[in-house]
Amino acid sequence: MNGALGGGALAALASWYPAWAQPVSYGIASTLPTVSGTDITLRIARQTMRVDGKVSRAIGINGTVPGPLVRLKEGQQARLTVINDLDEDSSIHWHGLILPFQMDGVPGVSFPGIKPRSTFVYEFPVKQSGTYWYHSHSGLQEQIGHYGPLIIDPAGADPVGYDREHVVVLSDHSELSPEAIFRKLKVNPGHFNMQRQTLSGLLDGKDQSLKERVRWGAMRMDPTDVADVNGSTYRFLVNGYGPRDNWTALFAPGERVRLRIVNASAMSIFNVRIPGLRMTVVQADGLNVVPIEIDEFQIGVAETYDVVVTPAEDRAYSFVAEASDRSGMARATLAPRAGMAAAVPPLRGRPLATMKDMGMGAMAGGDASCAAEHAAMGHCAPADASPDHAAMEHGAAAGGMNHSMRDFSVAPQVKRDPSVQSISPMPVDRMGEPGQGLEDAGHKALTYRDLIALDRNPDVRAPERALDIHLTGNMERFMWSFDGVKMSDHHEPIPFIEGERVRVNLINDSMMSHPIHLHGHFFELVTGKGDRAPRKHTVIVQPGGIATFDFTADALGDWAFHCHLLYHMHAGMMRVVSVRPRGAAA
Structure with missing residues (x-):
């Protein structure tokens, strides 16, 4: 903005700024x-x-x-x-x-x-x-x-040493009622997506090439469809305050400040960073991890991360939680005194979904190798794998795959249902990736593979059996399910026996990230960390990816198991897990 503009002119222009960039008069x-x-x-x-x-x-x-x-x-x-x-x-x-x-x-x-x-x-x-x-x-x-x-x-x-703590609750809020939002999603799942590709994006090379656009159009898939509900209707909040409110966390220079960060959003996955200040992750989902220094991390809906920062200078820092589709941000300030503010970075360019996000990781040239644990279970495509052309039903007009890609032979347990738009032909382990939009962040972004439990896992037995669960959906009709089964289908609960050790492979057959939460249990992410596997209650399963965890069914009763994107759960992506006493009648 031109520095010659007077205060009146700036005030007149202020209403045209995005929320995160608006002038702040107080903190x-x-x-x-x-x-x-x-x-x-x-x-x-x-x-x-x-x-x-x-x-x-x-x-x-x-x-x-x-x-x-x-x-x-x-x-x-x-x-x-x-x-x-x-x-x-x-x-x-x-x-x-x-x-x-x-x-x-x-x-x-x-x-x-x-x-x-x-x-x-x-x-x-x-x-x-x-x-x-x-x-x-x-x-x-x-x-x-x-x-x-x-x-x-x-x-x-x-075990975490700190001088001061702040609780930071991230959330999303709309003036539309949640019922109205859900109705709009059912009528037109792309209703809130104001970031579609444009002619200028084609000409300046920032978006897909014309050939890619034709191919994706033939599959009736939109590479900008990263978040169902976003900054076009949401304001992103810190402790209930918007970006202009400038919620401020105080510190004294040199203090070790613990930030307890909770993503309490309905639908928003955030990428969190504090420009000019590195963060040390000390806890994930409530459990201590070996401290690791990072610059940014992705936090899924319902995840929590504790980080420690040590601001040495007597100045303000911006706390930035950018929506994963880059449609807006939650913003707060860390400062030695109230009323201070730091420069707020502009929103970065929005990410585009790739062939890997469509479940063709090997074909897309991504890392199709898996940890030995995955390979033993037979869930990784070899690096030189080629797609099953019959499954993807090539069409002459499309020059590519039919949009359905519904090869049920690779997922026989999935119900043939209108809610299943596609089956990932070559899903790959994506636990070593930082999440959509952070692949080329230019600094250290956290991955699940970076996490190591501070304490030895309480149960280090090998799994007795493995269970595949497909995350299924029809993005055109906003239908979501597990294995093609919706909560409203009233299917029998997913059964487990008390004390059994099970390996669960979550296979994402959709082009959207899903934070999956299991009630009543912690599980160990299978990331090659042995008896120090990170234990969590919620895990983001990347598009077209596989997330694997081991867990001990040690809590008797019926437990909810669902995607924590609120409207996905409401649309059917929820089941009941039933842990039954050993020896009980089926």
Whole structure:
């Protein structure tokens, strides 16, 4: 912007800036309200919230969005009284907590839900420590503010040393109701995509070539379809504040500052960085990892990461959480004093999906090699593999593949259903990649292969069996499922026997990333780390990729298993996992 412009001219132009670049007149230095102790009360109610000066409807807890920070202590007995002041059923799920399934908070799976104007008491022993969160599992309430952070302090010494901490809750918020968003997605799944390829993109070489466009068009696939809902309707928030609000986390130069980062979004995967400040990852999904220094990381919906930063200078730093499709960003400031601001970097160029994202990793020249664990299970295409031309039904007009690519012979367990648009012909292990848009970041971006558990895994037995689960969808009709089966199909739960050790291969047959969450358990990512495999409760499965984990079915009961993209889950990408006592009748 021309520095000669006066204040009046700048003010006149301000409304035309994107939200993340708008002038900031003040900074909000605040901490989240906190509730703790052995008897906690949470009240769910309708309210309004103000984001960047605009008021919209919300559901809050104890009058705030996000809800208050719930702070517990490892080893205590938790008692949480939840009052539902809504005119509809509600619930709270304690995301990532190990507890009796009746206390997990999923209506229709583990309890009936909380009726309007009634109360439910959650009681459970606190068996872990770390950074977690809680949210509604009723309808689409999570989208409009029904979420909050949860921290459990360790019973003993914390292996992470720090002088100060800040809780950073990332989320997305729209003035449209979640029901309206879902209706628009069902009518036109590309409704919110304002980043389609243009003629200028073709001419300047920033987008696909004409030949590539024709090929993708014949398959009726859009390489810019990275996020279903994005910055065209969302404002991206930090602790309930928009980019112009400039939420500020204070520090004293030289302090070790711990940032407990929670992605409580409905649909937004973020790429997080602090320009000018490296981050040391010390915890993933609440469990400690061997510290690793990085510049950026991708955080899927429902994941948590704890990082430590040590700002040495007496100046402000911008905390940037850029939506993975680059349609906007959440922005906050780290500063020694309130009211300060640092330069906010511009949005980077939006990523385009590739042949690898279509499940043709070997053909696309990507790394089709897998860890030995995967190869033993037979899930990796050889580097010189060629596509199954019959499966992809070449058409003369298309000069490429038929858009369906529905070769069920490679996935016999997948139901032949309209919700299954394609089967990845050559999916590859993508656990060593940082995520869409970060392949050429130019600095160190975290991958799952970088994570090493600080403590030895509690169960290091080899898996007794392997289970393939395909993440299936029809992007043209906004239908989502596991193995072609939707939650509404009322299929039998996925069965496990108490204590058994199982290897699960999540195979993504769609062109979108899916953060997959298993309730009531942690699992070990199969990334070659042996007895120090990173343990998580949520994992992003990259488009056309495979994510493999081992887990011990040690929690009896029925547990939700789903994609944590809210509208994907709502559209059917959810099943029930049932852990049954050993020796029980089938």
